[in-house]
Amino acid sequence: MRASDIPEDFDHVLYTEEQVASRIREVAAQIDADYAGRDLLMVGVLNGAVMTMADLCRAMKSHMSMDWMAVSSYGAGTKSSGVVRILKDLTKDIEGRDILIVEDIVDTGLTLSYLVQNLRSRNPKSIEIMAMFRKPEAVTCPLDVKYVGFDIPNEFVVGYGLDYADKYRNLTDVATLAPHVYAS
Ligand code: 5GP
Ligand code: MG
Ligand code: MG
Numbered sequence: 001m002r003a004s005d006i007p008e009d010f011d012h013v014l015y016t017e018e019q020v021a022s023r024i025r026e027v028a029a030q031i032d033a034d035y036a037g038r039d040l041l042m043v044g045v046l047n048g049a050v051m052t053m054a055d056l057c058r059a060m061k062s063h064m065s066m067d068w069m070a071v072s073s074y075g076a077g078t079k080s081s082g083v084v085r086i087l088k089d090l091t092k093d094i095e096g097r098d099i100l101i102v103e104d105i106v107d108t109g110l111t112l113s114y115l116v117q118n119l120r121s122r123n124p125k126s127i128e129i130m131a132m133f134r135k136p137e138a139v140t141c142p143l144d145v146k147y148v149g150f151d152i153p154n155e156f157v158v159g160y161g162l163d164y165a166d167k168y169r170n171l172t173d174v175a176t177l178a179p180h181v182y183a184s
Helices: 017-034 050-059 110-120 136-140 179-183
Strands: 010-015 040-046 065-074 080-088 098-106 126-134 147-151 174-177
Touching: 010 017, 017 050, 017 147, 040 050, 040 110, 050 098, 050 126, 065 110, 080 110, 098 110, 110 126, 174 179
Parallel strands: 040 065, 040 098, 098 126, 126 147
Antiparallel strands: 010 174, 065 080
């Protein structure tokens, strides 16, 4: 669905479906160039990174493999709980592999710091991060995010995989919510 299908739910649109698609093609080209001739395993973080992974890997012109992890960081609300738990682990060994973590958004960087540390202990050849969105607070964390879709303001956004109370993931635009949505 598009933001215009239920305009009453949104405050403003940050990026349209078309802008997201165009940026995805640019990042895919960068990844193609950087990983040419290598054996790339892209690790998506469920559920938020589903759309980014699906579009990014299809926009690439080279081979890749895919695996998924699920971690909990936020609950149903909009504030970080500060607790990271692995809910679903990788299905295969990553020792000696080139890993690219695909994440929806970096806010405090807490979730990704934990993930990188966890995956590093499994001795991959390399680990890099692609995040579709990055918030200002992310600069305070030492995390090196190699590929960023968009740097966004410090607002809670939904769409393109990002949820509020597990809704709005299927919004193709990226938008902020109207206040009444939080109240209901
Ligand atoms: P961090 O650990 O970097 O603070 O938070 C990362 C996770 O929090 C993201 O993977 C995402 O699930 C959630 N998150 C952070 N900011 C937003 C936001 O603006 N919108 C939504 N829907 N989720 C967010
Ligand atoms: Mg996420
Ligand atoms: Mg969420």
